[in-house]
Structures are given as structure tokens and as C-alpha cells.
Amino acid sequence: MIRITLAARRGATALVLACATLAAASMTAEAHEFKVGSIGIEHPWSRATPPGARTGAGYLALSNSGTETDRLVSAASPMAEKVEVHEMTIVDGVMNMSQVAGGIEIPAGGEAALAPGGFHLMLVGIKEPFKQGDMVPVTLTFEKAGSVEVELDVGSMGAKEPAHDHGTADPAHAH
Numbered sequence: 001m002i003r004i005t006l007a008a009r010r011g012a013t014a015l016v017l018a019c020a021t022l023a024a025a026s027m028t029a030e031a032h033e034f035k036v037g038s039i040g041i042e043h044p045w046s047r048a049t050p051p052g053a054r055t056g057a058g059y060l061a062l063s064n065s066g067t068e069t070d071r072l073v074s075a076a077s078p079m080a081e082k083v084e085v086h087e088m089t090i091v092d093g094v095m096n097m098s099q100v101a102g103g104i105e106i107p108a109g110g111e112a113a114l115a116p117g118g119f120h121l122m123l124v125g126i127k128e129p130f131k132q133g134d135m136v137p138v139t140l141t142f143e144k145a146g147s148v149e150v151e152l153d154v155g156s157m158g159a160k161e162p163a164h165d166h167g168t169a170d171p172a173h174a175h
């Protein structure tokens with residue numbers, strides 16, 4: 001009798017754990033994929049910022065299942081004074097960042113990546129440091145597909161370390 005009870009309990013515990021793991025896994029997957037019109041947004045993420053940092057970055061992958069080119073034209077976040085769409089380039093060995101005129105193009109049936117070292121979202125005037133595990137809400141606006149709110153999943157400060165650091169006071173950022 002006791003044996004059966006223990007076995008039943010163990011079984012129940014294992015089941016609860018399995019369910020919790022499944023729930024967590026599916027929640028994570030949902031949180032990292034968004035869709036608006038024919039635009040898919042995958043795994044939006046950011047990095048933890050050092051104390052006193054005034055900027056944070058946002059990265060994500062875009063896909064376009066439609067038949068027309070679309071553009072990521074602007075973004076906004078309640079966590080920052082403004083969000084700019086940036087491109088990083090290296091000219092004569094000097095890292096430069098500039099706003100992307102006309103937005104980031106996502107060709108029909110194609111993809112565009114915002115990733116360290118290239119296109120990125122620049123959250124300017126962040127209200128508090130981003131901490132690992134935070135979810136930072138950002139509204140993305142596309143020329144054709146319209147607007148959608150996504151969440152940047154904040155990784156560690158050195159996550160997928162890019163060629164430059166958005167966190168420190170950076171003369172290249174004086175724009």
C-alpha cells in the first residue's frame with residue numbers, strides 16, 4: 001500500500017516536472033517569434049548594459065513571406081527616449097554607426113538580419129540598465145506590414161560579442 005502511494009507520488013512529480021519543462025519550452029518559443037502581415041520576426045534579443053550606459057542594442061531576424069518588398073522603417077520603446085535603426089560599417093579601420101536612410105529592406109520571399117556588426121536597433125536614452133533575463137518591449141513599424149510589439153530577450157553583457165560595445169560612452173555615437 002505504502003509502496004503504491006510512493007510510486008504514484010513519484011509518478012505525479014515526474015509528470016508535473018515534465019509539464020513545467022514543456023510549458024517553459026513552448027513559452028520561450030512563442031516569446032521569440034512574432035508576425036505582422038507577411039513579416040516574421042525571430043528571436044529579438046539584446047545584451048545587458050553596464051551601469052550608467054545610455055544606449056542599448058536590439059538584434060533580430062526578419063523574413064518576408066509576401067510578394068512585395070517591405071522595410072523596417074522605425075521602432076520605439078517605453079524603455080528608451082528613442083529607438084534608431086542603425087547600420088555599423090568599418091571605413092578605413094574606423095567603426096562608424098549611422099541611421100539607415102529609408103529603413104532596412106526585406107525583399108519579397110527574403111530575409112534581413114539585425115545582428116552584431118551590421119544592422120541593429122539602437123535604444124537611445126535607456127531609462128535603466130538592461131539586465132540579463134529582462135524582456136524589453138519594442139514596437140517595430142514596417143512600411144507595408146504595419147506595427148508590431150516584440151520583446152528583446154536580454155542576454156549577458158558579452159553575449160555573441162560584437163566588434164563594438166554599445167554600452168560605453170562612445171564618440172562614434174555622438175549623432
Ligand SMILES: [Cu+2]
Pocket residue numbers: 086087097120121122
Ligand atoms: Cu548603433
